[in-house]
Structures are given as C-alpha cells and as structure tokens.
Amino acid sequence: IPVCCIGKTRRNWKCWNFLCKFVLHVTFSKCNRLLTSQIISYYDSINQCKKELPEYFNFASDVLDEWLRLEKDGRRPANPAFWWVNDEGEEVKWSFEELGFLSRKAANILSEACGLQRGDRIIAVLPRIPEWWLLNVACMRTGIVFIPGTSQLTAKDLLYRLQASKAKCIITNDTLAPAVESVMPDCQFLKSKLIVAKGRRDGWLNLKELLLVTSADHKCVKTRSEDPMLIYFTSGSTGSPKMVVQSHSSYGIGFATSGRYWMNLTPSDIMWNTSDTGWVKAAWSSVFAPWICGSCVFVHNMPQFKPAVIAETLSRYPITAFCTAPTAYRMLVQHDLSSYKFMSLKHCLSGGEPLNPEVMAKWKVQTGLNIWEGYGQTETVTICANMKGMEIKPGSLGKAVPPYDVQIIDDHGAILPAGVEGNIAVRVQPKRPFCLFSEYVDNPEKTAASVCGNFYVTGDRGIMDEEGYVWFVGRADDIINSSGYRIGPFEVESALIQHPAVSESAVVSSPDPVRGEVVKAFVVLAPAFVSHDPEKLTHELQQHVKKVTAPYKYPRKVEYVQDLPKTATGKIQRKVLRNKEWGRV
CATH class of the missing domain: 3.30.300.30 (ANL, C-terminal domain)
Structure with a gap:
C-alpha cells in the first residue's frame, strides 16, 4: 500500500478505502475462479475425455445442491440463482437455497399428490413462469422424465404428445387446460393433471396451493448417468415429431464446456436467454449451462417478442450475458438502440439458426459487442461454437466443441477434404459421445438412420475450412x-x-x-x-x-x-x- 494512503485526511482515507476495496475485489475474483474450477472443471474434464463418466449423476444433487453448499459457506458471490420479472413490475428472486427448498416441495407434490414414480413421464406446457424451473428440478430429484412443450400447442398437438409419450401427468395453465380436457377421453395413460393458476379448476390439482402446504423434506433419488431425464419432441423432414431422449449426464454434464468457453459464464454472471420454455434452447441456456457454472438465470416473461422490451430490459437490469435467436437480432438492429445503454452487458450469444454476417456487423456497430454463434441440435449439446480466445469468422459456426469430433462427410460416411460441401457429422465410432442423445423413443428405424458409417449425421449441410471452422450451407432437405x-x-x-x-x-x-x-x-x-x-x-x-x-x-x-x-x-x-x-x- 503506498505511504500516501497512511494518513488521516479525508482525501487519504478515500484513497485507502478504494485500495482496500480493490484488493478485496481482486482476491474475491481469484477465489471465484478457483470455486468455478472446483465444480465445473471436474465435469469439463469429462468432456475433454480426461476423466471417465461417473456411474451415478444427478444435476439437482451433484450441481445445484453443491452451489447451495458453497452459497451457505459464503464462497459464492451474492448473486441470485434465479431472477424472474414481468411487464407488470413483479419480480421473483431465489438463491440456490430457496431453489432447493421449493424444488423439494415440488418433488413431493409430484410423488405424493400426483402419484408419480421414478421413470414416469410428465408433459409440462407452461410459459416463462418460475414454476417451470421448479418442476424441471423437481423431476430431476424424483427421477421423473420431464417433457417440455410450447404454450402454442393445439389440442391436436397435445393429444399426439400425450399418446406418443404415454405421459402419466400433464402440467399447464388456465389457457391450455380446456384443450387438455377436450382430448382427455383419448388419453388412457394420463392419471393426473396439475395446473399453475391462482384459482381452482375442477379435476385439477393446483400447484400454487400445494406448494404452501407440502413439506420440503425430500431426499434426491440416486440416478445413473445414462438414466433418461428429458424428452423433447422434434420435427423431422418427414412424418410426425420424433421423441428425443436425453440422459442425466448428457445435458447435465455435457454443457460444462460450452457454458464455460462459449457462454463464458462464472458465478458472478447473470444470463438472459429469451427462448420459449418449449424449445430445447431453454434447457441449454436457461437451465444447464448457467447453473453448472453457478450463474444467475434471468427470465423475462414476455408473451411476445418486442425489440423495445428487450432493449429496455438489457438497460435496466445488470445482465452480463445475453442469448437470443438470429431472427431476434435482426429485429433488434432495425430498432433504434441509440437511446439505450447496456452498461453490464459483456457477452452476446446466438443459436438455433445461422446468423447473418450483416446482422452481426450491425450489432457490433450499435453496441460495441460481438455475437458469439453456437450450433447444435435437440439430439446434442453444443456441436460447434465460436469460443473465447478464438477469432470470430462472421458467418461461421465456429469449431468443434469437446468431446465432439466434427467432420464433413459424403453420403457414404467418407470424410471430405477442406472446402468441399457435405454432411455435418459427429464421430460415434469407436466410442459414442456420452452427451449425444440416447435414441428416438420407440423409433429404432429413425435412430439407425441417423448413423452413416462411423458418424451421426445431423441432417445439415456444411463446409469445413483449413482451420477447422464449420460453415453452414443449409438443411439437407x-x-x-x-x-x-x-x-x-x-x-x-x-x-x-x-x-x-x-x-x-x-x-x-x-x-x-x-x-x-x-x-x-x-x-x-x-x-x-x-x-x-x-x-x-x-x-x-x-x-x-x-x-x-x-x-x-x-x-x-x-x-x-x-x-x-x-x-x-x-x-x-x-x-x-x-x-x-x-x-x-
């Protein structure tokens, strides 16, 4: 400490105070990085193939409850685990301790009130409300398979999903409850219905009411790494939507690398991803990647996408990482952003479809920030990404993300040279990556057809350059x-x-x-x-x-x-x- 600070004048005291705060900040930041490495480095090392996949893994107990323990010990920044807002000015903030407490209550509701057992399936069709996150974690704690769906599903869509999945429970709100009731006679597997609403509805259990009276005394089940955790319905080029099943480890561990190196997240960050809860990107960037890094998940309950609301939210709240679809970025750069100041924002991400270089350039001009594009599918975790430390080549999907070996292959499974268009594929032989989906449920033909030679074929066409960057050309169809x-x-x-x-x-x-x-x-x-x-x-x-x-x-x-x-x-x-x-x- 400089000698000039050891004085009693007001000016010297200010200097001393500033330096003390600076030293504490540097020390805390260093400890913060060490804590981050303690938790996610272990799972990152599995992605890097330096450690074997554990026999047992559960995201709720092995990740969320670990952050809860560090939070209690004062070894995590004073940052919420979850932060929800809406247009009416309402807010919900949970620490990891509060998330754990409420999700254990929700777990008991699923087991006791709904009569569900480990391995059963539930469909959750809810907008961006806090209960969606509670139910997600509650299913992990009970070993129940969680099946998200978008709130825009019709009665016909719901019927197909209920019949195909054999779900024993459905969770929705007042808006979709009538549609569920209209198809009930044809859903022989459905045993219970849970509604998220302020008032009661005949024939439905009310989640809000049950949370008030249910015990939080719950012991998390011990799940194997390969046990099913999530099912997503995804559209193919032909036929009805297919069910993609992901295990407890595939998403729960598989997002450690992309969370750390693509999303650039730490326990001090606040991550806002605008995805609808029915889209797999909500699992990617609003559950697994941020929480495995100990970050805060920020949610704005927007019924409709409005550029002005997005800009205002980025200005008003201390959001440090932002992820949205290229379509949204296109709308945002057409909006006048000159009157907004994104003081906390430092990292922008995009996924779901290719990002136009022109949009990327306009965003950089208007905000001073790059957009770091990533690429993956419901069947995978992040396949390619522009990760920190890499040069961004506008229009490129970036390079392969571990543990994936990404290649461009022909229709017979042969690897093509750099600059030649072919199928974007992931090597599955001699060893299938643990973070690749398990199967298309009840569809062995579709599962088998996704493999060509030694590779899983994404169905996307692309080119790889001499430096290993992948360039998207289009869907095969x-x-x-x-x-x-x-x-x-x-x-x-x-x-x-x-x-x-x-x-x-x-x-x-x-x-x-x-x-x-x-x-x-x-x-x-x-x-x-x-x-x-x-x-x-x-x-x-x-x-x-x-x-x-x-x-x-x-x-x-x-x-x-x-x-x-x-x-x-x-x-x-x-x-x-x-x-x-x-x-x-």
Whole structure:
C-alpha cells in the first residue's frame, strides 16, 4: 500500500478505502475462479475425455445442491440463482437455497399428490413462469422424465404428445387446460393433471396451493448417468415429431464446456436467454449451462417478442450475458438502440439458426459487442461454437466443441477434404459421445438412420475450412438443386438482407420446367420500400444478389409478403413455403 494512503485526511482515507476495496475485489475474483474450477472443471474434464463418466449423476444433487453448499459457506458471490420479472413490475428472486427448498416441495407434490414414480413421464406446457424451473428440478430429484412443450400447442398437438409419450401427468395453465380436457377421453395413460393458476379448476390439482402446504423434506433419488431425464419432441423432414431422449449426464454434464468457453459464464454472471420454455434452447441456456457454472438465470416473461422490451430490459437490469435467436437480432438492429445503454452487458450469444454476417456487423456497430454463434441440435449439446480466445469468422459456426469430433462427410460416411460441401457429422465410432442423445423413443428405424458409417449425421449441410471452422450451407432437405447447381438458402438470404429494402426473407426451391428447380425468395419489405414499384424492386434485388454472391444463386422468382411463417421460437419455416410452392399443402 503506498505511504500516501497512511494518513488521516479525508482525501487519504478515500484513497485507502478504494485500495482496500480493490484488493478485496481482486482476491474475491481469484477465489471465484478457483470455486468455478472446483465444480465445473471436474465435469469439463469429462468432456475433454480426461476423466471417465461417473456411474451415478444427478444435476439437482451433484450441481445445484453443491452451489447451495458453497452459497451457505459464503464462497459464492451474492448473486441470485434465479431472477424472474414481468411487464407488470413483479419480480421473483431465489438463491440456490430457496431453489432447493421449493424444488423439494415440488418433488413431493409430484410423488405424493400426483402419484408419480421414478421413470414416469410428465408433459409440462407452461410459459416463462418460475414454476417451470421448479418442476424441471423437481423431476430431476424424483427421477421423473420431464417433457417440455410450447404454450402454442393445439389440442391436436397435445393429444399426439400425450399418446406418443404415454405421459402419466400433464402440467399447464388456465389457457391450455380446456384443450387438455377436450382430448382427455383419448388419453388412457394420463392419471393426473396439475395446473399453475391462482384459482381452482375442477379435476385439477393446483400447484400454487400445494406448494404452501407440502413439506420440503425430500431426499434426491440416486440416478445413473445414462438414466433418461428429458424428452423433447422434434420435427423431422418427414412424418410426425420424433421423441428425443436425453440422459442425466448428457445435458447435465455435457454443457460444462460450452457454458464455460462459449457462454463464458462464472458465478458472478447473470444470463438472459429469451427462448420459449418449449424449445430445447431453454434447457441449454436457461437451465444447464448457467447453473453448472453457478450463474444467475434471468427470465423475462414476455408473451411476445418486442425489440423495445428487450432493449429496455438489457438497460435496466445488470445482465452480463445475453442469448437470443438470429431472427431476434435482426429485429433488434432495425430498432433504434441509440437511446439505450447496456452498461453490464459483456457477452452476446446466438443459436438455433445461422446468423447473418450483416446482422452481426450491425450489432457490433450499435453496441460495441460481438455475437458469439453456437450450433447444435435437440439430439446434442453444443456441436460447434465460436469460443473465447478464438477469432470470430462472421458467418461461421465456429469449431468443434469437446468431446465432439466434427467432420464433413459424403453420403457414404467418407470424410471430405477442406472446402468441399457435405454432411455435418459427429464421430460415434469407436466410442459414442456420452452427451449425444440416447435414441428416438420407440423409433429404432429413425435412430439407425441417423448413423452413416462411423458418424451421426445431423441432417445439415456444411463446409469445413483449413482451420477447422464449420460453415453452414443449409438443411439437407432445404438445398436447392437448380440445373445441377446445389444452392443453400441461407447464403441467398444473407445476401438479400444486406439490401436496405429487405426486412426479412426466406428462400426455397420452386418448380421450373427447364431447370427442375429455381431459387424463389419470399421477402418482407422494410416500411420505407412498401410503396415502391415491385417489378423494378425485384430486378434491383436480383442484381444485388448477383453482386454479393455467385450469380447463379440469385432468386429468379420473388414474392412480397406481409410476414413469414415461423415456429413458436421464431425460426422461419421454409418447409411451409416450400410445400406451398410445390403444391403439397
């Protein structure tokens, strides 16, 4: 400490006080890094293949309860484990101790009030409300298999999921309760119904009421690493949605590496991921990755995506890490962000679909921050990512994330050289990565078809460069084959969005008597261009694409639309447009 600080004047006292705080901050930060390494380094080392997968693992007891213990000992920052807000100004904050207390109550409700046993399946169709997180953890504690679903499911969707999964319990709110009741006669496996609502409903158990009277005395079951923990319904290129099962270790341990190196999380961070609870990205970035790193999970209960609400939230709350879909980033950069100050934000992430380099550049100009893109599927944890310390190549998915060996292969399973387009694949022989999904439930044919030679095939097309960066081309069934040229829609969409007239676009194949298929673009115009002459504007867009990318990729057909069909999570549904174009509707 400098001699000048050892005085009694007000100025010297301020200097002394500042230096003491600085030393404490540095010391605490160092301890914080050590604590982080104590917990996630063990699981990270499993991903790095330095340690064997444990025989038994449960995320609730082995991760969440460990952070609870460190929190009680004062060895974790004074940071909530969970922080929920809504537009009405309501807030819910839980420490890891409170999360543990409430989730044990919820676990007893599932076992006692609902009569569920280890291995049973429940479907949870809830918006972004705190109870969704409690039930997620409660299922881990009881060994019950958790099946999330988006709140936009219809009665037909619910019936299919209840019948296919043989779920014994469904959990929802007042909005979807009537739809569940309408299909009840055809759901012979369903034994109990749990509602999250303020008032009672005939035939339903009320979670809020039960939480008030149920004991928190619960002992977590001992689950094996390979025991099923989660099931997600995921759409394929053909047929009904498939059930993807993930084990306790696949997500619970598998996200240690990406949480630490892609999301760059520590116990001091507050992570906000905007995903709907029915989308697998909610499990990735709102449960497993942040909590394995001891971070705070931040949630804003937004019924609809509004750029102004996003910007205001990032300005108002001390959010340090932010993850949203490329569609959301596209909307945000079109919004005027100049009046907002994101004082705490330091790390931005994207996933779910490819991110246009143009959007990435605009975000950097407006916020000063990069967007670190990651890539994976419901069947996997993060496959590729732009991780800290790496050079970001705009438009690239980054490099393979351990323990995955990612390669580009042909249709026979042979590895292709750098720069050659093929199937993005993950090596599964001689040893299958522990964080790859277990199977498609009750669908051995689909499970077997996902493997080609020594590789699991993602169904996505891509290119790997000389440095190991992977570049997304498109879904295998989205590829446009025009006069022998294979054209990925994403590259054309990226070119289109660079034109000021284009707010959003979706590119699909369209039948052509000469070329077999041609590129067609569905374009949502920016407000300033709505009244422009469509014929002249089409020609201008076509010329623009020819200049930005290879001329043969330009859209020979352009249709202007008010909006594009999207999933509940904001992904553009090219399949809907393609089916319409080919008369398959």
